[in-house]
Amino acid sequence: MSDTPENLVRRTAWPQSASRAVGTPIQPSVVYASLNPDQLDAQYDARIKGYTYAREGHPNAEVLARKIDALESAPPEGGGGVIVGSGMAAVSSVLLGLLKAGDHVLGGDQLYGRSLRLMAHDLPRFGIATTLADPTDAAAMAAAIRPETRLILLEVVSNPTLRIADMDAIVKAAHERGVPVAVDNTFTTPRGYRPFAHGADIVIHSVTKILAGHSDVMLGYVAARDPAHRRAVYDFAVTTGMAPSPFDCWLAERGLYSFHLRYDRAQANAAALADHLAGLAGVRRVLYPTRRDHPDHNRALALLQGQGGHMVSFELEGGRAAANALTEAMPDIAFAPTLGDIGTTLSHPASSSHRNLGAEGRAALGISEGFFRISVGVEDIDLLKRDFSAGLGAVAAL
Ligand SMILES: *Cc1c(COP(=O)(O)O)cnc(C)c1O
Numbered sequence: 001m002s003d004t005p006e007n008l009v010r011r012t013a014w015p016q017s018a019s020r021a022v023g024t025p026i027q028p029s030v031v032y033a034s035l036n037p038d039q040l041d042a043q044y045d046a047r048i049k050g051y052t053y054a055r056e057g058h059p060n061a062e063v064l065a066r067k068i069d070a071l072e073s074a075p076p077e078g079g080g081g082v083i084v085g086s087g088m089a090a091v092s093s094v095l096l097g098l099l100k101a102g103d104h105v106l107g108g109d110q111l112y113g114r115s116l117r118l119m120a121h122d123l124p125r126f127g128i129a130t131t132l133a134d135p136t137d138a139a140a141m142a143a144a145i146r147p148e149t150r151l152i153l154l155e156v157v158s159n160p161t162l163r164i165a166d167m168d169a170i171v172k173a174a175h176e177r178g179v180p181v182a183v184d185n186t187f188t189t190p191r192g193y194r195p196f197a198h199g200a201d202i203v204i205h206s207v208t209k210i211l212a213g214h215s216d217v218m219l220g221y222v223a224a225r226d227p228a229h230r231r232a233v234y235d236f237a238v239t240t241g242m243a244p245s246p247f248d249c250w251l252a253e254r255g256l257y258s259f260h261l262r263y264d265r266a267q268a269n270a271a272a273l274a275d276h277l278a279g280l281a282g283v284r285r286v287l288y289p290t291r292r293d294h295p296d297h298n299r300a301l302a303l304l305q306g307q308g309g310h311m312v313s314f315e316l317e318g319g320r321a322a323a324n325a326l327t328e329a330m331p332d333i334a335f336a337p338t339l340g341d342i343g344t345t346l347s348h349p350a351s352s353s354h355r356n357l358g359a360e361g362r363a364a365l366g367i368s369e370g371f372f373r374i375s376v377g378v379e380d381i382d383l384l385k386r387d388f389s390a391g392l393g394a395v396a397a398l
Contacts, residue, residue: 024060024063024250024253025059026060026246026247026250027058027059027060027246028246028247029054029058030053030054031052031053031054032050032051032052032053034050034052040052054243054246055238055241055243056238058246058249059246060246060247060249060250060253061083061244061246061249062083063249063253064083064207064219064221064249064252064253064256065080065081065082065083065221066080067253067256068081068190068205068207068211068221068223068256069081069223071190071191071211071256071259072185072190072194072195072196072203072223073190073194073196073197074196074203074223075196075225077225077227078223078224078225078226078227078229078230079224079227079230079231080223080230081203081221081222081223082221082222082223082230082233082234082237083207083219083220083221083244083249084219084220084221084222084237084242084243084244085218085219085220085242085243085244085245085248086206086208086218086219086220086242087112087184087186087204087205087206087207087208087209087218087219087220088114088115088118088206088220089220089237089242090204090205090206090220090221090222091112091114091115091118091153091184091204091220092118092242093220093222093233093236093237093240093242094151094153094182094202094204094222094233095118095119095123095128095151095153096123096126096236096240097232097233097234097235097236097237098150098151098180098229098232098233099123099128099150099151100127100128101126101127101128102127102128102148103128103129103148103149103150103151104128104129104130104131104146104148104149104150105119105123105128105129105130105131105149105150105151105152105153106130106131106132106133106141106144106145106149106151106152106153106179107119107130107131107132107133107152107153107154108132108133108134108135108141108153108154108155108158108165109132109133109134109135110135110155110158110159110161110163110365111132111153111154111155111184112155112159112184112186112206113159113353113354113356115153115184116132119132119153129148131144131146135154135155135158135163135165135166135167135170136163136164136165136166136296136299137166138166138169138170138173141166141170141173142169142170142173145173145174145177145179149177149179150179150180151179151180151181151182152170152174152179152180152181152182153182153184154167154170154181154182154183154184155183155184155185155186155187155188156183156185156187156188156192156193156195156303156304157187157188157289157309157311159187159311159353159373160311160313160347160349160353160354160367160371160373161287161313161365161366161367162287162288162289162294162309162311162312162313163295163296164289164296164299164300164303164304166299167183167193167195167198167303168198168199168303171198171199171200172199175199180201180202180226180229181199181200181201181202182200182201182202182203182204183195183200183202183203183204184204184205184206185203185204185205186204186205186206186209186340187309187311187339188304188309189210189211189259189263189309191259191260191263191264191307192263192267192304192307192309193303193304196223196225198303200225201224201225201226201229202222202223202224202225202229202233203221203222203223203224204220204221204222205220205221205222206219206220207219207220207221207252208220208338208340209338209339209340210259210262210263210266210310210339210340211252211255211256211259211340212251212252212255212256212340213255213258213259213262213340213341213342214251214255214341214342215338215340215341216251217248217251217252217255218248219244219248219249219252220242220244222237261378262342262378263310265378266310266376266377266378267307267308267309267310267376268381269310269344269376269377269378269379269381269384270288270308270309270310270311270312270374270376271288271290271308272381272385273312273374273376273381273384273385273388274286274288274291274308274312274314275291276385276388276389277312277314277388277392278291280388280389280392281392281396282316282317282318282322282392282395282396283314283315283316283317283392284314284315284316284317284370285314285315286312286313286314287312287313287314288308288312288313289304289308289309290304290306290307290308291308310339310340310375310376311339311373311374311375311376312373312374312376313371313372313373313374314371314372314374315368315370315371315372316370316371316372316392316395317370317395318369318370318395318398319368319369319370320369321398322369322370322395322398323348323350323351323369323370323372325391325394325395325397325398326372326391326392326394326395327346327348327391328394329390329391329393329394329395330346330387330388330390330391332387333345333346333387333391334346335347335348337352337353338375339373339375340375341375341377342377342378343377343378343379344374344375344376344377344379344384344387345374345375345377346372346373346374346375347372347373347374347375348371348372348373349362349367349371349373350362350367350368350369350371354367
């Protein structure tokens with residue numbers, strides 16, 4: 001049928017091709033047409049597979065979810081991961097999808113800033129009690145478990161001080177009390193740590209970061225071991241409209257194809273840059289998990305198999321003036337509060353992620369005005385060393 005003015009609004013059939021596209025197609029359709037009510041019934045009852053409405057699921061989200069499932073070795077009995085519109089949508093769908101009034105949730109005390117805010121401000125509004133404890137101290141975490149604790153939320157590597165949680169001991173204590181453990185694996189990535197292999201019940205990602213890797217999409221991922229957990233997360237996410245855009249899923253999938261290459265290169269750069277920084281005048285301390293002077297060095301070797309990851313933190317001598325001089329002297333390093341971009345970015349927790357803590361709260365975590373976190377990218381390492389040498393040179397010249 002050719003297009004005429006009368007039938008212009010009717011979609012033209014997609015051209016047939018004996019050869020197949022190598023790239024994944026993008027499917028932006030919000031709705032899917034079924035043959036008849038019997039078929040639609042069969043779809044809703046999951047007797048046959050068919051998409052209905054994109055908020056409930058679409059092919060680009062599914063392709064992306066299966067890719068991250070493979071990276072995370074998500075247990076097949078859990079039904080596979082769910083893609084949502086951001087990392088915080090993933091965290092929210094787990095906490096609000098699984099918990100109800102009267103429940104208690106225990107979290108690590110250095111979680112991602114918005115996760116901390118969700119625990120401190122939002123869950124209590126719904127009658128869900130929350131406690132934070134130090135995840136480098138498994139006994140402190142175990143002591144904070146209550147009879148009504150229904151979930152523990154952890155990150156393996158803390159932001160920005162890069163402390164390593166005592167994962168195995170916490171998971172053991174949680175499971176002895178019948179409490180499921182959710183791990184936000186954004187910082188460590190499945191290349192650095194596999195939560196399911198270490199007994200985690202739920203894995204969360206901000207796909208926005210190094211998985212997608214180019215600072216051009218926001219997405220989140222949740223996978224669970226228990227299909228009932230998956231169902232609860234999925235239903236909450238769909239009902240509250242956390243739907244991911246097909247185009248974003250497609251971009252993230254494209255990013256994932258180079259994830260291993262980017263991660264390995266960024267990690268090698270991070271290790272080298274950490275050592276370089278430690279040798280520069282004006283640097284008070286460098287935090288990198290596999291360095292011998294890191295407080296959790298032994299745990300990093302055991303838990304992360306000697307992989308330090310792509311994040312490095314360091315502290316300058318001097319206060320805000322030194323911090324300003326550093327970022328101004330490195331115009332090619334984006335001073336931006338994110339991580340996981342293909343290029344190196346620099347963040348200053350005192351003015352961004354940890355600004356609401358106040359100077360005293362920051363001091364308790366060891367975050368001064370001279371504290372910086374680097375998300376190391378894949379640039380040539382000599383270029384990075386030159387940039388940071390120039391930055392520290394400008395601080396020394398103050
Ligand atoms: C960025 C981040 C999030 C939130 O992800 P968005 O995609 O920005 O919503 C959650 N957890 C961690 C550890 C993160 O780094």
